[in-house]
Amino acid sequence: MGEVIVVTSGKGGVGKTTTTANVGTGLAKLDKKVVLIDTDIGLRNLDVVMGLENRIVYNLVDVIEGNCKIKQALIKDKRYPNLYLLPSAQTRDKSAVKPEEMKQLCDQLKGEFDYIIIDCPAGIEQGFENAVAGADRALVVTTPEVSAVRDADRIIGLLEAHEMKKTDLIVNRIRMDMVKTGDMMSSDDVVEILAVNLIGIVPDDEGIIVATNNGEPLVGNESKAGQAYMNICRRVTGEEVPFLDLAAKKGFFKRLFGKKK
Amino acid sequence: MAFWDYFFKKKSDSATHAVDRIKFVLQSDRTGLPQETLERIKNDIISVLSKYVDIETADLDFNITKAPSESGAMTPALCANIPIKGVKRNTPAAPAKAEAKTDTAKSTSETQKSEEKKDETKKDEGEAKKPESKPVIKEEKTVDENPELGSALDKTFTFKKEPPKEKSVEEKKDTSQK
Numbered sequence: 555m556g557e558v559i560v561v562t563s564g565k566g567g568v569g570k571t572t573t574t575a576n577v578g579t580g581l582a583k584l585d586k587k588v589v590l591i592d593t594d595i596g597l598r599n600l601d602v603v604m605g606l607e608n609r610i611v612y613n614l615v616d617v618i619e620g621n622c623k624i625k626q627a628l629i630k631d632k633r634y635p636n637l638y639l640l641p642s643a644q645t646r647d648k649s650a651v652k653p654e655e656m657k658q659l660c661d662q663l664k665g666e667f668d669y670i671i672i673d674c675p676a677g678i679e680q681g682f683e684n685a686v687a688g689a690d691r692a693l694v695v696t697t698p699e700v701s702a703v704r705d706a707d708r709i710i711g712l713l714e715a716h717e718m719k720k721t722d723l724i725v726n727r728i729r730m731d732m733v734k735t736g737d738m739m740s741s742d743d744v745v746e747i748l749a750v751n752l753i754g755i756v757p758d759d760e761g762i763i764v765a766t767n768n769g770e771p772l773v774g775n776e777s778k779a780g781q782a783y784m785n786i787c788r789r790v791t792g793e794e795v796p797f798l799d800l801a802a803k804k805g806f807f808k809r810l811f812g813k814k815k
Numbered sequence: 816m817a818f819w820d821y822f823f824k825k826k827s828d829s830a831t832h833a834v835d836r837i838k839f840v841l842q843s844d845r846t847g848l849p850q851e852t853l854e855r856i857k858n859d860i861i862s863v864l865s866k867y868v869d870i871e872t873a874d875l876d877f878n879i880t881k882a883p884s885e886s887g888a889m890t891p892a893l894c895a896n897i898p899i900k901g902v903k904r905n906t907p908a909a910p911a912k913a914e915a916k917t918d919t920a921k922s923t924s925e926t927q928k929s930e931e932k933k934d935e936t937k938k939d940e941g942e943a944k945k946p947e948s949k950p951v952i953k954e955e956k957t958v959d960e961n962p963e964l965g966s967a968l969d970k971t972f973t974f975k976k977e978p979p980k981e982k983s984v985e986e987k988k989d990t991s992q993k
Contacts, residue, residue, distance in 0.1 A: 698830075700837045707841050736827040743834050747841065749881040 556587075556664040559671050559790070560689035562713075564705030566676030568697045569726040572762060572771075573783075574673040575603045577693070580773035580787030582637035586668040589628060591659075592642035593685040594675035595650055601641045605769020606631060615643040615650045617659065624662060633770075638667075648680040653687035660688025669790075678712060686713065691720035693753065693790075697727045698739040703747055710750055722753035724786065729758045730801045754786035757800050842879040845891040853879070864897060871898040 561574045571592075578590040592600035595615065601607040612627035617640065624640075631637040643650065663670045674685035686692065692713050696706035706723070713721050725741040732738035741755045759779035765772040773783040778800060785795045843850045857877045864870055875897045882892035 700833050700840075703837050704840055704844065707844060711845070733830070736831065737829050739830050739833050743830065747834065747837055 556667045556670055557691065558660045558664065558689045559669060559691050559693060560674050560685050561671060561693045561695060562674035562682065562685060562709055563676065563695040563702070564678060564709040565696075565702045568695050568702050569756070569762075570676070570695050571599050571603050571673050572766065573693065573695050573724060573726065573756075574600060574671055575771045576773040576783040577787055577790065578669070578671045579604075579631075579634065579637060579771040580784050581669050581671075581790065582631070582634040583774050583784075584787055584791060585636070586791070587636040587666070588669045588671060589638040589640060589663055589667045591640045591663075591670065591672045593651070593656070593672055593681060595642050595646050595648050595681065596644065597675065598642040598644045600673045601629075601639060602769060603766055604631065604639055604771065606639050606641075607769075610641050613641045613643040615646045618651050618655045624659070648675070648684070651684050653683045656684045657688040678708065682709075682712070686716050686718065689718065691722070692718050693722055693724055693786075694748075694750065695724045695726050696744060696748075698725060698733075698741070698744055703739070703744055707748055710748060721750055722789075723748060723750045724754045724756060725752065726756045727758040728755055728800065734801070753789050754782060755797060755800065756782040756786075838878055838880075845881065846879055860895065861897075866903075868902050869900040871900050874898045 559577075561570050561577070563570050571594075574590055574592075578588050582588045590600060590604070591614065592598055593614065594600075598613075601610060606629050609629050612622040614627070616622045617624050617627045628638040628640055631639065660670055660672075670688075672685050672689060675681035694706050694709055694713070696702045710721060723745065725744050728741060729738055733740045741752065745752045757778045759772075759777055761772050761775075761777045762779055771783075772780040773787065774780055778798065782798055782800075785798065788795045839850070842848075842853055846853070860877075861870065861872065861875070875895070877895045877897075878893075879891050880894050881890065882894070884890045
């Protein structure tokens with residue numbers, strides 16, 4: 555029986571879709587059978603981040619409305635043996651799907667997959683309700699900024715109201731150089747404020763932009779962000795993984811003459 | 816630039832500022848209470864405590880955070896850390912009790928008294944608010960109730976040293992008779 559995980563944040567642009575793509579791909583690399591569902595109807599993005607945009611035939615709304623079988627709408631990612639994507643509809647709006655329908659869909663998929671990862675749209679309206687309806691646990695993504703943390707707190711409150719069984723926090727785009735100089739909240743600060751279990755810290759990494767350009771999630775590669783995402787995947791499966799040392803020092807000369815990031 | 820940055824790195828505190836601001840905002844977000852109400856709750860608590868003990872207003876920490884309830888769910892909880900400098904000798908505890916027992920009218924004057932004191936405390940912190948300073952002006956009758964402020968606010972204490980001391984002695988006698 556699979557587990558349904560919703561990736562949510564409240565605020566837009568903090569890295570929900572990137573996180574969904576990387577966690578999903580990472581779990582597939584760990585030999586789990588995974589399906590990613592993009593529930594951001596009208597603003598479809600997970601397909602391009604995954605590099606699967608050219609292969610879409612049917613979408614989530616088609617499945618819900620019975621225009622196709624679930625199987626037909628799932629796009630198989632050929633790079634990994636057990637990774638599938640159910641894309642969102644680009645030309646419809648959020649009211650095309652109801653929470654109850656999403657719940658039914660998730661229950662169906664649970665029989666076939668180990669993990670069903672749902673990319674939640676920004677906001678707390680219908681799209682959020684749809685995304686969390688069938689979820690067993692949530693990954694809340696935030697960045698160390700006041701606006702994102704505030705929205706994350708609101709989302710955590712709403713997840714509690716939905717009686718979400720498990721809620722974990724991912725602090726995304728942290729810059730250790732700024733944390734060190736006192737210009738960015740640390741992950742400890744964020745965890746203290748939000749009082750929720752931390753499952754991962756992802757450093758700000760240019761590699762993420764390159765990976766998105768190429769439609770190839772960077773999870774599992776040698777970069778700090780790639781390692782951080784892989785560690786999150788392992789923690790999702792229940793493994794105990796120590797947190798990365800993101801503050802590893804740059805060399806003296808690099809700091810002295812390197813350009814300021 | 817990078818060269819000088821390396822040797823003259825200034826430690827900034829914008830992150831601390833961010834943490835303080837977000838904590839402040841989340842207090843009212845979580846409780847649904849307006850910020851002003853929370854501020855008043857804080858000041859009322861301070862004024863009640865300062866009746867009995869000298870508190871360090873500069874270092875006090877007053878937050879509404881989330882804490883696990885008995886059922887395990889996270890619920891908003893008030894967490895206050897108020898450093899106590901010392902215990903007051905002339906605690907007004909006895910008079911307060913006596914008044915409350917004898918007369919309800921007097922007990923209202925007691926609350927007014929605390930209001931005024933709250934205002935005094937605020938001034939002490941240098942952050943007096945306009946709306947709260949208003950009612951104090953009306954309460955002329957509570958002027959002689961200042962002894963509690965004595966040791967916390969030196970100015971007031973030296974100013975009205977004589978009469979309050981006598982009064983507190985009287986009140987103590989009252990309770991001892993009871």
